[in-house]
Amino acid sequence: MAPWLIGFSVFFGYPLVMSTYLSFTHYDLLSPPKWIGLANYKFIFNDDPLVGPAVRNTLWIIGVMIPLQVIFAFGVALMLARAKRGVGFFRTIFYLPALAPPVAATLAFVYILNPATGPVNVVLEKLGIEETPLWFQSPGWSKPSLTLLGMWGVGNIMIIFLAAILDVPKQLYESAELDGAGPLQRLRWVTFPTISPVILFAIVIGVIAGLQYFTQAYVAANVASGQASQAGDQTVNNLGYPEASTLFYPVLLYQQGFRYFNMGYAAALTMLLLVVAFTITLLIIRNSRRWVHYAGAVK
Amino acid sequence: MSTASVEVAAPLVRRKPPWSIRRRRLLLSIANHSLLIAAAIIFLLPFVFITLTALMTNDQALSPRLWPSPFQWDNFIEVFRQAPLWRWALNTMLYAGLATLGVLVSSIPVAYALSRIRWRGRNFAFGLVLIAMMLPPVILVVPLYVMWAKLHLVGSLAPLIIPAWFGDAFSIFLLRQFFMTIPEEYLDAARVDGCGELRILATVVLRLAKPAIAAVTLFSFLYCFSDFFLPLLYLSENPDRWVLQIGLAEFRSLHQVQWNLTMAATLLVMAPVIVVFFLAQRAFVEGVTLTGVKG
Numbered sequence: 001m002a003p004w005l006i007g008f009s010v011f012f013g014y015p016l017v018m019s020t021y022l023s024f025t026h027y028d029l030l031s032p033p034k035w036i037g038l039a040n041y042k043f044i045f046n047d048d049p050l051v052g053p054a055v056r057n058t059l060w061i062i063g064v065m066i067p068l069q070v071i072f073a074f075g076v077a078l079m080l081a082r083a084k085r086g087v088g089f090f091r092t093i094f095y096l097p098a099l100a101p102p103v104a105a106t107l108a109f110v111y112i113l114n115p116a117t118g119p120v121n122v123v124l125e126k127l128g129i130e131e132t133p134l135w136f137q138s139p140g141w142s143k144p145s146l147t148l149l150g151m152w153g154v155g156n157i158m159i160i161f162l163a164a165i166l167d168v169p170k171q172l173y174e175s176a177e178l179d180g181a182g183p184l185q186r187l188r189w190v191t192f193p194t195i196s197p198v199i200l201f202a203i204v205i206g207v208i209a210g211l212q213y214f215t216q217a218y219v220a221a222n223v224a225s226g227q228a229s230q231a232g233d234q235t236v237n238n239l240g241y242p243e244a245s246t247l248f249y250p251v252l253l254y255q256q257g258f259r260y261f262n263m264g265y266a267a268a269l270t271m272l273l274l275v276v277a278f279t280i281t282l283l284i285i286r287n288s289r290r291w292v293h294y295a296g297a298v299k
Numbered sequence: 300m301s302t303a304s305v306e307v308a309a310p311l312v313r314r315k316p317p318w319s320i321r322r323r324r325l326l327l328s329i330a331n332h333s334l335l336i337a338a339a340i341i342f343l344l345p346f347v348f349i350t351l352t353a354l355m356t357n358d359q360a361l362s363p364r365l366w367p368s369p370f371q372w373d374n375f376i377e378v379f380r381q382a383p384l385w386r387w388a389l390n391t392m393l394y395a396g397l398a399t400l401g402v403l404v405s406s407i408p409v410a411y412a413l414s415r416i417r418w419r420g421r422n423f424a425f426g427l428v429l430i431a432m433m434l435p436p437v438i439l440v441v442p443l444y445v446m447w448a449k450l451h452l453v454g455s456l457a458p459l460i461i462p463a464w465f466g467d468a469f470s471i472f473l474l475r476q477f478f479m480t481i482p483e484e485y486l487d488a489a490r491v492d493g494c495g496e497l498r499i500l501a502t503v504v505l506r507l508a509k510p511a512i513a514a515v516t517l518f519s520f521l522y523c524f525s526d527f528f529l530p531l532l533y534l535s536e537n538p539d540r541w542v543l544q545i546g547l548a549e550f551r552s553l554h555q556v557q558w559n560l561t562m563a564a565t566l567l568v569m570a571p572v573i574v575v576f577f578l579a580q581r582a583f584v585e586g587v588t589l590t591g592v593k594g
Contacts, residue, residue: 006465007405007462007464007465007466008427008431008465008466010465011439011443011462011465012431012439014442014446015439015441015442015443015446016439016442018442018445018446019438019439019441019442022441022442022445027445029445029448076338079331079334079335079338080335082328082331083331083332083335084328085332086332086335090335090339091584092580093339093342093343094338094339094342095576095583095584096342096346096573096576097342097345097346099521099569099572099573099576100569100572100573101524101525101527101543101544101547101568101569101572102525102527102544103525103527103544103547103548103568104544104547104565104568104569105345107547107548107551107561107562107565108345108348108349108562108565109345111348111349111352111558111561111562112345112348112349117360117361117362117363119344119348119365122363122365125363152342152345156587159584159587160587204433208433208434208435211435211437212435212436212437214437214528215527215528218527218531218548219527219548222548223548223551226551250437253437253441254531254532257440257441257444258444258532263441263444263445266441267441267442270437270438270439270440270441271438273435273437273438274434274438277433277434277435277438278434281433
């Protein structure tokens with residue numbers, strides 16, 4: 001136990017305190033931190049033109065992509081639970097993409113969805129669609145493209161859902177059927193309540209992942225912008241490409257902290273993320289008492 | 300489970316359902332399977348496209364043609380010639396191997412202490428684990444980076460490996476959940492025989508918890524293998540220490556628009572994970588399930 005407590009203080013307690021302190025300073029790693037009071041926070045709320053887009057983009061991920069992932073995973077799990085043959089085979093196929101390292105998966109999608117010669121647009125054109133999307137090259141389609149990528153890698157949640165659905169006691173379905181419940185009613189009144197703790201788990205994990213959505217956005221912006229300029233020009237700031245549409249909150253944090261080395265400002269951004277993450281998680285778990293059903297629980 | 304009673308009763312009432320119901324069930328099953336097959340094909344297509352592109356010539360990868368002609372198997376050799384893949388792979392193995400070892404050595408005793416030994420403050424400590432697991436790690440990177448920079452260790456693998464030796468919240472949680480399921484009688488029997496807690500852990504618990512330990516090992520290794528954010532922070536300035544994921548992300552900047560080589564490299568980076576998955580499929584699925592159902 002002791003080593004972990006040491007580790008916990010060094011790698012968790014100390015950074016938390018240090019982060020709070022740094023957020024009130026101007027610090028560039030070279031000269032010692034200079035106390036500037038609330039200036040960082042004022043700049044975040046009043047002046048920084050990128051905070052707005054970063055927050056909106058991250059909310060988009062949490063509000064659109066995560067729910068789509070959860071619903072999609074649930075749907076696939078339902079179909080798998082109903083399949084009579086080849087469950088193992090299908091499960092492997094749906095799980096496999098979740099294993100692909102995010103960098104590799106993102107590269108693959110930027111290629112597959114590249115507007116000019118990418119396989120997807122080639123197929124779309126063959127199907128007679130004239131105006132094919134520009135995917136990662138257009139501010140309007142970049143987040144939907146990332147969402148497609150996210151849905152491809154949904155295997156983890158899917159497997160958890162599948163295990164939970166298969167765990168629902170058969171008698172519950174039988175008695176519901178005797179009471180005259182149709183398939184949809186059985187889904188609503190038997191499956192859903194029984195696996196609600198797992199759904200809650202998926203949502204909490206999803207929100208936390210959404211708050212730190214970084215790698216896919218970073219790689220996609222990096223590769224897609226290089227593809228547009230065809231020069232691999234490293235001096236161009238490509239974070240958030242195109243037009244800050246993939247500038248998520250963690251990307252902004254990375255840019256401030258590790259491109260510009262505004263450590264104090266990055267620490268302030270961090271503290272806000274901490275508060276938001278804590279509040280959202282707490283809110284979800286509190287609200288969940290109303291709809292999550294724990295088998296055998298007294299209340 | 301009370302399914303037993305249902306099975307006993309079943310033979311008495313079993314008769315074929317009417318034709319209309321059987322037909323409806325058959326049609327539903329066919330619809331369900333067709334949907335599954337369609338979805339499965341869509342899920343496999345990206346892999347197919349990557350593989351096909353990895354076998355094309357560069358000109359062809361930039362054309363709308365989907366099928367390689369001729370097949371250029373040399374791409375996979377060319378990738379190794381153009382990029383120090385072996386060095387990246389070695390760095391990745393060092394990171395993933397040493398960090399995973401650290402996670403195991405440090406997390407198993409903590410998980411045991413949190414599950415099977417009673418002491419004051421245990422619930423509080425477990426609460427800390429839960430909080431550490433729930434909060435996004437991103438929020439700690441700024442001060443940690445400052446710390447490693449002061450120690451002049453930015454640009455080395457140390458900032459990635461050392462924290463793992465002080466326990467990992469997720470692994471502790473997963474192991475604890477599994478240890479909780481070991482019947483107390485086994486441990487009491489060992490205690491009666493005069494075993495100390497450490498020996499119980501080493502002999503009884505480790506043996507019974509093999510599936511959980513296998514899952515933690517796999518997850519930790521895979522997590523490190525696929526990790527991009529931390530290596531990006533600590534290693535990007537020092538190409539000698541790049542891991543595979545950093546190298547892959549920079550591959551296109553290094554080699555302009557050679558999509559065929561990029562896809563070959565992508566495939567090479569995905570391959571180890573997929574091979575490991577097929578070798579250890581059971582441990583995987585059990586582990587993933589463990590994280591959710593008992594959470």
